[in-house]
Amino acid sequence: MLDEVVNDLGEKIQFDALIVGAGVREENGAVRISEVLGCHGVSPTFIDGYPAIADEDVVGQLFAAYPRVVQVISVEDYRNLGKAEGKKADAVCEESIPGARGRKRIADYLESNGIRHLMLAGLDSSFGLAWITFYRKAYDKPFTATDAEWARYLVPAILYKWQSLVQELNPDNLELPTRLLPLTAREMQVAILDLEGIRTKVIADRLQLSESYVQTIIKNIRARLGICGRKMTPQDLESYGSV
Numbered sequence: 001m002l003d004e005v006v007n008d009l010g011e012k013i014q015f016d017a018l019i020v021g022a023g024v025r026e027e028n029g030a031v032r033i034s035e036v037l038g039c040h041g042v043s044p045t046f047i048d049g050y051p052a053i054a055d056e057d058v059v060g061q062l063f064a065a066y067p068r069v070v071q072v073i074s075v076e077d078y079r080n081l082g083k084a085e086g087k088k089a090d091a092v093c094e095e096s097i098p099g100a101r102g103r104k105r106i107a108d109y110l111e112s113n114g115i116r117h118l119m120l121a122g123l124d125s126s127f128g129l130a131w132i133t134f135y136r137k138a139y140d141k142p143f144t145a146t147d148a149e150w151a152r153y154l155v156p157a158i159l160y161k162w163q164s165l166v167q168e169l170n171p172d173n174l175e176l177p178t179r180l181l182p183l184t185a186r187e188m189q190v191a192i193l194d195l196e197g198i199r200t201k202v203i204a205d206r207l208q209l210s211e212s213y214v215q216t217i218i219k220n221i222r223a224r225l226g227i228c229g230r231k232m233t234p235q236d237l238e239s240y241g242s243v
Contacts, residue, residue: 001165002038005132005158012150014141015134017041017115020162022130025234031060031129037162042135046113053109056102058196059120063131065195065234067124068156070148074117078107119143121155127163131155182224190217195234 005020020037032054036047054060058081059071081103110118115135122131132155136143183191186207193203200218204211222228225236 001162002040005038005162006040008158009132009134009154012154013119013134013143013147014136015041015119016137017135019047019133019135020130020159021133022128022163025064025129031064037130037166042113049109049113053102053105057106058103059118061196062192063120063122064129065237066192067122067129067131068152070119070121070152070155072117072119072143072148074142075107075110075115078103078110117142119147119151121148121151123156123159125160125163127160130159130163132159183221187217187221187224190214191221191232191237194218194221194232 002020006018009015009018017040019039019042021033022035022037023031023033026032033051039047059073062069062071110116114137116139117136119134120131122129132151134143134147134151189207190203193206198206200214201211203209204214207214222232225232227236
C-alpha cells in the first residue's frame with residue numbers, strides 16, 4: 001500500500017519524505033500517534049523523537065481541531081512564531097513565554113533531521129484520525145498553494161481507502177450532520193486561534209484587528225454555539241452538527 005501511495009502522490013506533489021500516521025485526540029488538544037502506517041525517506045529516530053514534543057506542536061493541535069485543514073509550514077515559520085511570542089513581554093526570557101520554547105524545540109527537531117518544509121493533510125473518519133505529512137529538505141523549495149490543493153483532495157481519499165483495508169466499518173459510528181456551523185469566515189479564524197490557547201492580544205495582532213473587536217467576536221462565537229460558563233473546545237465545533 002505504501003508504494004502505491006508514494007507513486008500516486010508523487011505524480012502531483014514533489015516531496016523528499018512522508019509519514020502516514022493514525023492517532024487519537026488527547027484532552028489537551030494534542031494528537032497522540034497510535035500507529036505509523038507507513039513511512040518513506042525518514043529514519044526511525046525521526047519518528048521516535050516526535051512524541052517528546054507533540055504537546056507543543058501547533059500543527060498537531062490545529063489538526064486535532066480541524067483535521068481537514070491542509071497545513072503548510074517551514075522551520076523558519078516555527079522559529080519566527082516562537083520569537084514573536086517571546087517578544088510579547090519585556091524583560092522576560094524567551095524560554096518562559098508559553099509556546100516560544102516549544103516552537104524552537106520543534107524547529108530544532110526538524111532541522112536536525114534535514115527537514116526545511118512540511119505539509120500535513122488528513123481526515124477524521126468513522127475509522128478515526130489519520131494523516132499524511134510531506135517533507136522537503138531544500139530551503140528554497142517550500143510547498144505551494146498548488147501542492148496544498150492536490151493534498152486537500154487526494155489525501156483524504158487515499159487515507160480512507162487505507163483505513164478501510166485494516167479496519168471494519170461500524171455502521172453505528174456513522175451519522176449525518178443536521179446543522180450548518182453558524183460561524184462566519186472571520187469567526188472561524190478567531191475560533192481556531194482561540195482554541196490554540198493564543199491570547200486575545202496576539203490574535204488581534206495577527207489578524208490586524210483591535211483587541212476589543214476580537215473579544216466581541218469570541219463572545220459572538222460562544223453565543224452562537226451555546227457555550228456558557230466554560231472554555232470553548234474543539235468538540236464544540238465538531239459536535240455542533242449532531243446536537
